[in-house]
Amino acid sequence: MKLAWLRSLETSHQDCVWACTWVPATDKSPGLLLTGSLDETVKLWNPEDLSLVRTNTGHCLGVVSVAAHPSGKIAASASMDSFVRVFDVESNNTIATLEAPPSEVWQMQFDPRGTTLAVAGGSSASVKLWDTAEWKLVATLSIPRPEGSKPSDKGNNKKFVLSVAWSPNGRQLACGSMDGSISVFDVQRAKFLHHLDGHTMPVRSLAYSPLDPRVLVSGSDDERIHMYDAEGKTLFSSMSGHSSWVLSVDVSPDGAAIASGSSDRTVKLWDPKMRAAVQTMTNHTDQVWGVKFEGGGGGVRGCLLASVSDDKSISLYNYS
């Protein structure tokens, strides 16, 4: 279990890079890296040499999240003005513009089959589900108000939803909130299942293990990475080691390692068995907002890991 630094691009964007994801390869194009930045652009990169494939404009107020359809043909990007732009990866034609006011837009993720786009809805304390065929809002998964609280309470603000993740079988969906709680939903029945407690500060990133739909990994401002049994409601482990907020987590395709990006400017690789960090990468000089394993490729030969940071740079590593 090891990360090897491959290459970095110093000024990939004009400003802080806040989001990244991998666009799966299609018959026509290899896998690409998609990044979004405060400079209001979304860029596509060829991982081979980190050459720029295209720059998409059209967003205002900083791109906070990007998501790629499992087909590799469609992708979505969202900015702070609460618009989601869905576009064709190859042509950059806008397929749809989504908004669900007054809900904001934070993290997004396509479900593994590609039929639904889940969008973390900020202060609406809900996750919005969009149908990818017609681009219609099909469901709103709301976090129930804590018992006894009045609807007028400002307390609901604390359930501000930041992050979202699909289980690998697409049945469950988890979302993380500002107050540190994680809520798990049954998607088919559009039903709230339970909370996962343990974090006490905003949960900015969630990731299921691609191999085990029970294992959910979360990163929080409380500097911890938690591993939960999302069904059994138990906390496997709480790992500390970052010296500031954990902004992003991802599980490797083989399910054996966790990568994390933190405000402490590092990328760490964790061994969930040892409950300890096995490697720390220090090539970034500012907060690392995104870490992402290149999915699908999995298995023996290893895969790529991308990280993006406030220092405007992108880095690629080989995970093996």
Add this chain to the structure above:
Amino acid sequence: MKIEKYFHNSIYIWKIFSIILPISNGKTKYLTTADDDAGEGSRKNTLTPALCDCRREQKPNFESMACVYIPVQNSEEEVRVALDQLPRDATDILDILKAEQAPLDLWLIIAREYFKQGKVEQFRQILEEGSSPEIDEYYADVRYERIAILNALGAYFSYLGKIETKQKEKEDHFILATKYYNKASRIDMHEPSTWVGKGQLLLAKGDVDQAFSAFKIVLDGDRDNVPALLGHACVEFNRGKYSNSLEIYKRVLQVYPECPAAVRLGIGLCRYKLGQFERAKQAFERVLQLDPENVEALVALGIVDLQSNEASGIRGAMEKMQRAFDVYPYCATALNYLANHFFFTGQHFLVEQLTETALAATSHGSTRAHSYYNLARSYHSKGDYEKAGLYYMASVKEVNKPQEFILPFYGLGQVQLKLGDFKSSLSNFEKVLEVYPENCETLKAVAHIYLQLNQPTKAHEALKKAVRIDPRDPEAFLDLGELLISTDSGAALDAFKTARNLLKKANEEVSIELLNNIGVIHFERGEFELAQQTFKEALGDGIWVKLIDSEAQSDSFRKVLHQPMDASLAARMYKDMQLFHNLEKNGISVELPWDKITTLSNLARLFEQLHKTETASILYRLILFKFPEYVDAYLRLAAIAKARNNVPLSIELIRDALEVDDKNPDALCMLGDLELKNDDWVKAKDTFRAAKDASNGKDSYATLCLGNWNYFAAVRSEKRAPKLEATHLEKAKELYTKVLVEHPANMYAANGAGVVLAEKGQFDIAKELFTQVQEAASGSVFVQMPDVWINLAHVHFAQGNFPLAIKMYQNCLRKFYYNTDSQILLYLARTHYEAEQWQDCKKTLLKAIHLAPSNYTLRFDTGVTLQKFSASTLQKTKRTVDEVRATVAELKNAVRLFSQLSAASNLQIHGFDEKKIETHVGYCKHLLEAAKVHCDAAELEDQQNRHRLELARQAAIREEESRLAEEQKKVKLEKRKQEDELKKVMQQEQHLERIKEHWKSSSGSKRKDRGQEDEEGGQGGERRRRKSSNKKRKRDKKPMDDDQQDYEETNYYQPDNQTNDNDNDNPQDLLAAAGLEDSDADDDAGGAPSSNTGRRIRGWPESEEDEPGKRQPSSSPVRDNSAEMQLSDGE
């Protein structure tokens, strides 16, 4: 958490032990005792034997007589008197002596015999009778015997005087002795024995020089006079001229080879003093050959044997002492040595018996001092300090000068130290140091006392000296290190390390305290790796090793340790002890020796520093599992919980701590902090008060907290009550000042004082203070004071130094917060705003939103910024189409932001006034409309420009075409002309002229273009007019300064809370909740900027007078709007 807590108190207790210890194992002492006593003993012994010798010398032949015969007067008969059967009443024999007019020598013999038998009274009676005036008269011609009697009396009284301790009686004896000698001298001036006696007397009086002259008189007459020679030798001995003394003794031997053994004793003593121990030993042995029962020789030989310092030698010495004791059980010196011996063999009962006998047997001061000392030491080692102190005191009293016998002073010092009487102890140790200025043990003890008396400089001096004298003494380095910890951690570390190396070299165990201290210093210096190593070394093996290091865990252990925990309980993780119960259930013993708690908690603290917080929490819990009364562990866990924002758990842990110790000021202060965080102002104040009371006002932290409380109270309320504010500020200042008076180096108090000053507008002084604190705060890993950076930046901001303020905020963000603090980003944005750096301001606010998505204040501020940016761009005289387009885009964003906020306010997600937002939306929309006009105008202009360019381009193409055509023509013409060349040269010239003319005409068309531009001169005029309005705006800046003042008074100073994990957000959240932030932004949006926009709007009609009048109505509502806005701002 305060750092001092991590040094454990037990170190000192242990230290006192270490000082006591040398006594009981007493290596150094043994040597000095032996050495010193040999000197003492020999000096005291020389005099007594010499005295006896003299008497023996005088009449050596009397010795052998068993009986005397007193001749009966006028007859041949004699009265036989058996010397061993002398009558008890001396009067009987006196009667016979008188009646028979016995020769005086018989008187002397009988008197001597009485003396020998210890019947001193009878001895005196006979001699006094023998020296009475009648006898003088009767035996007037018997001079020698009369002198002998007088001399005997003189010698007797000199002896009495010598052994007498009371000064007055001593003098009386000497006076008597002098009287007898003088009387003897009157009988015969030149009698050598009288001079010898006088010499002895003077010696006894300590008048060595006069004694010498007395002996010299004799020796001048007879240079072989043995007694005088012996006296002379004694004088030389006392003068410390041992070789001279030895020479004289040798001469005595030559002159009088059969002299008694005692002379050889003198030789032995001289040789001993000269350091010729072997030959001294030979001499003593010779004495013993001659006189096997010579106690002095036995003792001296014993001392020489002791000197060898070998086991066999010591054993031999003790045998000799034993023999001396058998021969003469009252020889105090021998008794002392025996006692000394039994002290070291631990037979304290014997020690006491022997010394008590010795005390009874001797009245000699120095010997008694030794005896008392032995006795005291015995009690000392048994731990009976009271008695030991008394006997040491008795011993000290027997000693005239400390240099003669210093040990009891040392012992007394130790006992007094133990009993806490530092002053007396110090004076005793100082006496020791006067004699032995380089004694390390004493130096260490003195240093310790100085430390107790709070004189660290002197303590430091003493220890430094000790270390210099003996660079191999780990203990001294240890003490030195401890002393230096607070002042010079580098030097302390060096000292500790030296101590550790010395101990390791000596194969002694390195104490956990020492390693702990080394670790702590490494920790403080930021050398975390070394600190960790050291702590681990200190802790050794135990359950913690497995808890710390996941690699050391076996799979089964890991399985037990990491049992999944119900997520709903995870929030209470730091109280979970199940883990250890599980381990125990699985047969893994969970043990923690008490002496390792401190180090373990230090290690846990180190893990916290390294962000291995979970490991740290397990260690803290381990401590609490075994020692639930260890308050510090609760507090650290509470701090960890607090850092994770888990306030309920943190409070619960502190309550646990308070259950153990309900007066713990640290716990109370932390509780107060948390209550403040929960917005529980009244409770917090009570808690801080309790903390202050619990520490008797000595804990400056509690005072500081109260000061902070007062400060927060002063600035918290949105509706400002100047009176209340002033009282609170004054109180805060008072409290900060109080702390500063007690601890002038307290940075937190200085920071607080600076804040109060800044609140009062004294920026320069505040800046000075903050700068100093900032300098002081850089250096220690424990002191993290971002607040002072922020405060300094605030002051720069308030003074209008925006670039510096920006730099400061940025540095602070990066240095302390990994750029994660949205609050500071807000300060930064505000500074950019004031500096009119709109893009930077917008970016900063967007970053802040990204960090704190649920903070709607930031969105509002972003909207305001965009609005301001747009307004100011539209106001600019020169702007490109792109700029105008950007403005339009930003305005759209602003409208969107405000409408989102407006929509969200329906859901009561944030606390903004809906109306206010609506106003902003309305205003932005209006701006947007207005901008559209500008945009259209700009676009038109742009189109015109483009059109113009297009025309120009086409014209150019046409020209080019025509030029080409011309050229072709020309070529043709030329061809033709070439043909006609010869024909018409003149024609050619004309043609050329024509071409020139054509060129002229084309440049004329350009001129025409320019003319077109001039036609648009109206716009230029407009520009000029705008410029003038711009100037107005600049003038308007002055009131803005007032605004800043206003702003300063409203807020933001952030006093520190001393804890690293300061609750910044608390007061700030409060401010935010109170709407302070947006009110600031509002001040600008409504205050200066709106007046600007108002002016700008007024400028519009001016600039667009030529525009159709229908625009006018659309601008007037804006004016109303802005007025409304000002109203709404006034709320």
